[in-house]
Amino acid sequence: xxxxxxxxxxxxxxxxxxxxxxxxxxxxxxxxxxxxxxxxxxxxxxxxxxxxxxxxxxxxxxxxxxxxxxxxxxxxxxxxxxxxxxxxxxxxxxxxxxxxxxxxxxxxxxxxxxxxxxxxxxxxxxxxxxxxxxxxxxxxxxxxxxxxxxxxxxxxxxxxxxxxxxxxxxxxxxxxxxxxxxxxxxxxxxxxxxxxxxxxxxxxxxxxxxxxxxxxxxxxxxxxxxxxxxxxxxxxxxxxxxxxxxxxxxxxxxxxxxxxxxxxxxxxxxxxxxxxxxxxxxxxxxxxxxxxxxxxxxxxxxxxxxxxxxxxxxxxxxxxxxxxxxxxxxxxxxxxxxxxxxxxxxxxxxxxxxxxxxxxxxxxxxxxxxxxxxxxxxxxxxxxxxxxxxxxxxxxxxxxxxxxxxxxxxxxxxxxxxxxxxxxxxxxxxxxxxxxxxxxxxxxxxxxxxxxxxxxxxxxxxxxxxxxxxxxxxxxxxxxxxxxxxxxxxxxxxxxxxxxxxxxxxxxxxxxxxxxxxxxxxxxxxxxxxxxxxxxxxxxxxxxxxxxxxxxx
Amino acid sequence: xxxxxxxxxxxxxxxxxxxxxxxxxxxxxxxxxxxxxxxxxxxxxxxxxxxxxxxxxxxxxxxxxxxxxxxxxxxxxxxxxxxxxxxxxxxxxxxxxxxxxxxxxxxxxxxxxxxxxxxxxxxxxxxxxxxxxxxxxxxxxxxxxxxxxxxxxxxxxxxxxxxxxxxxxxxxxxxxxxxxxxxxxxxxxxxxxxxxxxxxxxxxxxxxxxxxxxxxxxxxxxxxxxxxxxxxxxxxxxxxxxxxxxxxxxxxxxxxxxxxxxxxxxxxxxxxxxxxxxxxxxxxxxxxxxxxxxxxxxxxxxxxxxxxxxxxxxxxxxxxxxxxxxxxxxxxxxx
Numbered sequence: 001x002x003x004x005x006x007x008x009x010x011x012x013x014x015x016x017x018x019x020x021x022x023x024x025x026x027x028x029x030x031x032x033x034x035x036x037x038x039x040x041x042x043x044x045x046x047x048x049x050x051x052x053x054x055x056x057x058x059x060x061x062x063x064x065x066x067x068x069x070x071x072x073x074x075x076x077x078x079x080x081x082x083x084x085x086x087x088x089x090x091x092x093x094x095x096x097x098x099x100x101x102x103x104x105x106x107x108x109x110x111x112x113x114x115x116x117x118x119x120x121x122x123x124x125x126x127x128x129x130x131x132x133x134x135x136x137x138x139x140x141x142x143x144x145x146x147x148x149x150x151x152x153x154x155x156x157x158x159x160x161x162x163x164x165x166x167x168x169x170x171x172x173x174x175x176x177x178x179x180x181x182x183x184x185x186x187x188x189x190x191x192x193x194x195x196x197x198x199x200x201x202x203x204x205x206x207x208x209x210x211x212x213x214x215x216x217x218x219x220x221x222x223x224x225x226x227x228x229x230x231x232x233x234x235x236x237x238x239x240x241x242x243x244x245x246x247x248x249x250x251x252x253x254x255x256x257x258x259x260x261x262x263x264x265x266x267x268x269x270x271x272x273x274x275x276x277x278x279x280x281x282x283x284x285x286x287x288x289x290x291x292x293x294x295x296x297x298x299x300x301x302x303x304x305x306x307x308x309x310x311x312x313x314x315x316x317x318x319x320x321x322x323x324x325x326x327x328x329x330x331x332x333x334x335x336x337x338x339x340x341x342x343x344x345x346x347x348x349x350x351x352x353x354x355x356x357x358x359x360x361x362x363x364x365x366x367x368x369x370x371x372x373x374x375x376x377x378x379x380x381x382x383x384x385x386x387x388x389x390x391x392x393x394x395x396x397x398x399x400x401x402x403x404x405x406x407x408x409x410x411x412x413x414x415x416x417x418x419x420x421x422x423x424x425x426x427x428x429x430x431x432x433x434x435x436x437x438x439x440x441x442x443x444x445x446x447x448x449x450x451x452x453x454x455x456x457x458x459x460x461x462x463x464x465x466x467x468x469x470x471x472x473x474x475x476x477x478x479x480x481x482x483x484x485x486x487x488x489x490x491x492x493x494x495x496x497x498x499x500x501x502x503x504x505x506x507x508x509x510x511x512x513x514x515x516x517x518x519x520x521x522x523x524x525x526x527x528x529x530x531x532x533x534x535x536x537x538x539x540x541x542x543x544x545x546x547x548x549x550x551x552x553x
Numbered sequence: 554x555x556x557x558x559x560x561x562x563x564x565x566x567x568x569x570x571x572x573x574x575x576x577x578x579x580x581x582x583x584x585x586x587x588x589x590x591x592x593x594x595x596x597x598x599x600x601x602x603x604x605x606x607x608x609x610x611x612x613x614x615x616x617x618x619x620x621x622x623x624x625x626x627x628x629x630x631x632x633x634x635x636x637x638x639x640x641x642x643x644x645x646x647x648x649x650x651x652x653x654x655x656x657x658x659x660x661x662x663x664x665x666x667x668x669x670x671x672x673x674x675x676x677x678x679x680x681x682x683x684x685x686x687x688x689x690x691x692x693x694x695x696x697x698x699x700x701x702x703x704x705x706x707x708x709x710x711x712x713x714x715x716x717x718x719x720x721x722x723x724x725x726x727x728x729x730x731x732x733x734x735x736x737x738x739x740x741x742x743x744x745x746x747x748x749x750x751x752x753x754x755x756x757x758x759x760x761x762x763x764x765x766x767x768x769x770x771x772x773x774x775x776x777x778x779x780x781x782x783x784x785x786x787x788x789x790x791x792x793x794x795x796x797x798x799x800x801x802x803x804x805x806x807x808x809x810x811x812x813x814x815x816x817x818x819x820x821x822x823x824x825x826x827x828x829x830x831x832x833x834x835x836x837x838x839x840x841x842x843x844x845x846x847x848x849x850x851x852x853x854x855x856x857x858x859x860x861x862x863x864x865x866x867x868x869x870x871x872x873x874x875x876x877x878x879x880x881x882x883x884x885x886x887x888x
Contacts, residue, residue, distance in 0.1 A: 121772035222759070224888050238626040238725060241633050324770045325696065325794040346604070407634070414638050421640060504593060504621030504631075504640065515622070519598045519763040 012375045012383050019372070019390045022432050026405025027254070027397075033247035033408055049248045055231075059252060062210055062227040065145065069209040070202050072149035077157035077201075080303055083296050084157075085164035086286050095300065096158075102307040103154040104536060106493040106510065108214030109529040111147045112517065113311035114138070115219060116318055123314055126328045139223050148215050150307045152208050156201040163197035169285070195271040203264040207257055211398030213496040218517075228253050229400050229496070236404060236500065243408065250401040261396055319526035337527040347528065350512040351535075353423070354492050357508060361430035362487040366480050368431070369438025373446060374468075388439075395436035403429055403497050421503045429501060430491050437490075438483040445479025478547060485543045489536045591617040592822035593640055595628045597647040597728065597809070598762065599783065602842035609838065610829050616822050624761050625651055625728030639816035642823035645686075645809060647781075648728025650735060650873040652683045652810035657873075662813040664824055668831040671848045673859065676808045685808025686830035686847040687839040690862050691733045691779040692804060694766065697794045699775035706800045707737070710778060711750035718775035720757045721887075722765040724880035729762070729807050730779045731880045735872035736805035738879050740865040748879075751778065752886035770795060786843035786856045799857070803865040806845065 035046045049055065083089045084096070102110070117123045118138035125135055137143075167190070175185045213229040220227060228249055235246035288296055321327065322334040341347045372391045376384055394402055406429050410420040419425050449472065457467035495510040502511060509532050516525030592610075596603040600622050607618035621631060625647045632641065646652050655661055661682035669677055669684075676685030693710070695703045705712065710719055724731040738744035759768040762781050769777040770793050785797040811830055817823045829835055836846045840853040852858060 116771075119771070119773045236634075237630050241630045243634075323792055323794075324767065325698065325772070327771070411634070411637060418638075420638070421635070504595070505619045515600070517764065518761050519622075519624070520600060522767055 009379075009383070011371070012379050012387065015368075015372055015375050016383065016387055016390075018368070019387065022428070023390050023393055023402070023435075026402060026409040026432075027393075028405075029409040029412065030247045030250050030254075030401060030405040033243055034251045037244060046248055049245055050252060055249065055252075058226055058228060058231050058249065059256075061225060062253075063256070065141075065148070065216075065225075065227060066206045066209045068141075068145040069148045069152065070205050072145050073153040073156050073205055074198075074202070076149060076153040076303060076307075077160060079299060080153075081157045081160035081164060083300065085161045087288050087296060088293065089296055089300065090285075098304060098308070099154050099157060102150055103152070104489065104540075105151070105308075105311065105533060106214065106495070106529070107148075107151045107212060108218055108495055108510070109315060109513065109526075109532075110151060110311040111215040111219045112522075112526075112529075113314035113318075114143070114147050115222065116522075117310055117314040118143070121327065123317060123328060139219075141223070141225060144215065144219050144223065144225060147219060148209055148212060151212075151215070152205045153307070155208070156198075156205055159197055159201040159204075160194065163194055167193050192271065196268040199264045199267040199271070203260055206260060207396065207398070210253065210257065211400065213400060229398065232400050232404065233496065233500070236407070243404070246404055247408070250398075250404055253398055253401055257396055257398065315526050315529055318523055319530050321523055324522065337521070337523045338531075340524060341527050341531065346507065347512060350507040350509055350528075351531070353506060354509040354532075355535075357423075357426055357430055357494075358488045358492040360427050361434060361491050362484045364427065364431050365434050365438045365487050366484050369435055369483065370442050370476070370480055372435075372439055373442040374472075376443075377446060391439045392436045394433050395440075399433050400496050400500075402432060403500050406432065407501055420501075423503065423506060425501055425503070426498065426506075426508075429497050430487075430494065433494075433497065434487040434491060437486050438480065441479040441483035441486070442476055443479075445476040449475050481543070481547060485540065488539060492536055493532060591619050592642045592819050592826050593619040593621075594643045594645065594826060595621045595623070595631065595641050596645045597625055597628065598622065599787070599842055599844075602838060602844070605838050605842075606830070606835060609834055610826060613829065613834075614822075614825055616825065618826075624726045625731075626726045639814065639818070641814055642817035642819050643811060643813055643826050645811045646728055647689065647807070647809050648732050648876070649683070649685070649808050649810055649869055650732050650876040651728055652812055653678070653869055653873045655812060656680065656682050660812075660815055662815050662817065662820070662823075664813055664827060666824075666831050667828045668848065671850050672831065673808075673847060673849050676847055683808075683810035683812055684827055684830065684847075686811050686827075686835070688806055688808040688845040688847065688859075689729050689781045689783055690799065690804050690806045690845065691729050692782050692785070692797045692799045694769055694777040694780035694782075694785040694795055694797045696769050696772050696775050697796055699772050703776065703796075704798060704801075706802050707778075708743070708747050708750070708802075710776065711747065711754045713754070715754060715776060717755035719751060719754060719778055720759050720765055720768050720774040720776070721751070721778045721883070722762045722780065723758050723760055724779075724883055726761040727765075727781070728809075729781045729805075731876050732807045732872060733779045733805045734879045734883060735876040736865045736867050738875055739868055739871045740805075741802070748883055748886065752883075756887050758884060758887050782856065783843035790843075790855070799862050801863060803863040805865055805867060806859065806862060808847070809844075 034049075035041060035043055037045050080099070084099075089095065115122075118135045120133070120136055122135065125131065125133075171189055171193070172185055175189050180188065210228060213233060216225065216227045216230045217233070221230060232246040232249050232253075235242045235249070317328065319337055320333045320335070322332045322336070326332045369391070372387055376387050376391075379387060406425070407420075410417070410425055410428075414420050419428065453471055453475075454467055457471045458464075462470070493510055494508075495514065498508045498511045499514065502508065507515065509528060513525040513528050513532070516522065516528065594603075594607070596606075603620055603622055607620055610616065610618055621628070621641075623631065628644060628646060629651060632639075632644065635641070644655075646655075656678070663681045665681050666677075666684055669681075672685070673688075676688070677683065693703065693705070699718070705715075722730040724734050734744075734748065737747065741747075756778070757768075757774065759765045759774070762784055765777055766780055766784050766788065768774045769780070770788060780797070782797055785795055789795050789797070811827055813820070813823045813827060831848060833851075836848050836851045840846045840851055840855075843853075843856050845856075845859050846853065
């Protein structure tokens with residue numbers, strides 16, 4: 001009897017060990033590095049490092065940035081979500097895709113686009129010379145907040161939109177029947193129902209902002225605004241390096257994120273309502289007047305212009321400019337940069353490396369992630385909680401912390417497993433970072449499967465593996481594919497991991513672009529950026545086509 | 554339909570997986586000593602030159618060159634991070650003082666490269682550990698559409714006429730700029746106050762060498778202080794509206810030291826690579842990249858020659874001591 005138990009639990013235990021090695025060990029290494037100085041536990045000195053005025057400034061900067069980005073993206077996301085969920089604009093489903101573009105654009109490229117657009121003698125001043133130095137006002141804290149909000153708002157918007165769609169019209173109508181005006185209904189019915197979802201969205205935006213490296217690195221550094229990620233990166237890559245310091249900063253960052261998660265959990269638990277039930281409900285619709293409609297479209301156009309128009313105009317035009325010194329001028333355009341890109345082996349190999357990393361990490365994540373979810377569903381007690389918790393941990397933590405941990409940990413065990421300094425360590429790091437995506441997509445696919453289907457399979461004599469292959473797997477395959485696609489897109493453009501642990505001679509798309517920005521030609525970097533966006537968009541379109549067809553079949 | 558997609562994906566991931574295995578295998582083979590088929594070189598920009606040198610060396614000797622390209626700061630950081638398991642054989646830095654501090658740490662192998670008798674005086678140190686196979690000098694680079702004519706000396710650049718127009722490469726990233734500042738502070742009487750006066754005049758630090766030059770090329774800034782000359786010459790050759798001069802009170806010519814690490818996994822290849830750096834072929838590549846060649850008998854036609862550049866008297870030992878602090882100080886002044 002006991003033996004059977006062991007056999008049954010073995011896969012779970014193995015998975016738990018695997019996840020511990022991949023995720024927990026690096027994290028523990030970071031904490032250890034922060035408190036162990038010169039071979040002994042030295043909490044006093046660790047505290048001294050943390051409390052140094054420079055670090056306190058960095059922490060305050062990060063928190064301030066996080067709060068402001070949450071506020072600013074709320075201002076952009078809430079009206080847009082409302083328009084897309086509840087008005088006539090809802091029927092234009094292409095708007096959903098359009099609003100995903102800012103999120104798909106690598107943030108370091110978008111912010112570079114903004115810089116080139118707004119800087120002195122930049123594209124804006126070349127287009128509108130009459131405005132004088134007005135656009136240079138962009139280079140301040142507000143500009144940084146704007147650019148970062150424009151990247152993350154689609155996230156919040158999609159979440160709010162889905163939540164709004166789930167609020168049945170009956171609730172609001174009953175409010176109206178009892179004589180509540182529009183404003184009162186908004187305040188007392190609509191807003192409370194959304195609070196739980198908003199808390200989740202706001203928290204994700206906050207954590208994403210704290211973990212974001214690309215924008216603070218390009219734009220923040222320029223205005224002298226240093227945050228966690230830029231400091232951690234600097235301490236670990238520019239001589240004199242100081243891993244102890246980046247580890248202690250990382251530890252603070254982890255603590256902040258954990259506290260935020262607890263707060264969010266609390267808010268969401270106190271404000272969650274069962275809105276989705278088996279009963280049919282119809283979503284509420286607000287009919288906009290003609291003027292309202294014009295206003296709505298103007299708002300959407302404004303958001304699209306700022307979130308997509310400006311950066312893309314800047315990226316594309318820069319990739320076509322021949323001589324940077326003459327800017328936008330007739331005769332100063334060329335396709336040479338693209339030609340150069342497609343003929344230099346270094347550029348091509350960086351594209352292949354990125355594709356390899358994206359495909360392999362997405363595939364490995366899909367396998368491990370699905371196994372984890374399957375195990376979690378079968379496991380009980382501690383095992384279940386531990387598996388679930390650890391597998392989702394990377395999403396709650398800024399990626400730079402995990403990457404530093406992976407660096408330290410794999411360097412420490414280099415004698416045992418010489419994986420560091422090979423492309424293998426990159427695959428490993430990507431898998432660690434993106435595992436939560438698969439876990440989440442597959443979990444949500446699982447929840448839609450009715451247990452009676454599986455029971456029917458067993459009743460008709462299918463072995464567990466047969467039932468898994470022929471019933472479960474086909475039903476969760478869409479979730480796996482969606483997770484795969486998401487990972488592919490994000491891994492393809494990953495910057496901070498690649499710039500920290502890529503072995504010598506290894507450039508990926510993001511580091512290639514960064515290198516061109518810093519040491520080569522900006523135009524070449526932008527041409528690569530355009531190519532990168534084209535590749536991911538094509539992949540997404542193909543994916544949508546394929547899954548769309550499956551649905552039809 | 555679904556099956557074929559699954560098959561396709563599986564096949565794709567299998568192919569990529571195999572490709573990765575192949576890669577790993579070849580790396581493992583390379584690490585075994587008897588196969589000494591490669592040399593690992595860490596080189597700073599310009600990337601084009603590094604690639605060409607690597608290519609020419611492979612063509613000549615059949616030894617593969619694994620290179621890591623980065624700024625001086627990144628290379629040093631990488632070396633530090635890899636201390637436990639050294640990977641690099643040869644390191645080239647863009648800063649003589651950083652080379653000297655590596656020597657002081659006892660990391661360098663002594664060697665006399667072939668052709669060392671023709672090398673510029675002082676470009677190989679007395680212990681034969683630093684080999685200056687090329688050099689850059691920093692100058693003042695200006696955008697001719699913003700400032701048509703310029704010949705101001707270092708201290709004149711603090712003039713109100715140039716308020717908010719001046720930029721400088723990040724000395725914590727650019728070795729050349731770091732050494733220049735060290736030279737300015739140690740070699741002239743009022744170096745520190747000149748730095749301060751630039752900062753008061755709105756000096757900005759846009760990034761490493763190329764990023765700083767970019768700010769001047771686009772006209773965002775008008776004047777780049779301590780810009781490395783080879784970047785300017787190559788941009789000017791492309792037709793960008795730039796010009797460069799060396800201020801009259803002198804600048805720092807910075808030999809870029811190539812060094813063999815004591816921990817080099819492929820010592821013989823490392824020595825062969827250093828020999829190659831002083832060959833006619835490599836020196837010509839250096840000159841073509843608008844850098845100053847390390848051998849005195851190689852002249853350049855596309856840029857100012859070494860003898861025509863006014864120089865600040867340099868005391869490298871002193872400069873090495875203050876270089877990092879000066880760099881950090883400039884950055885904090887401009888923050």
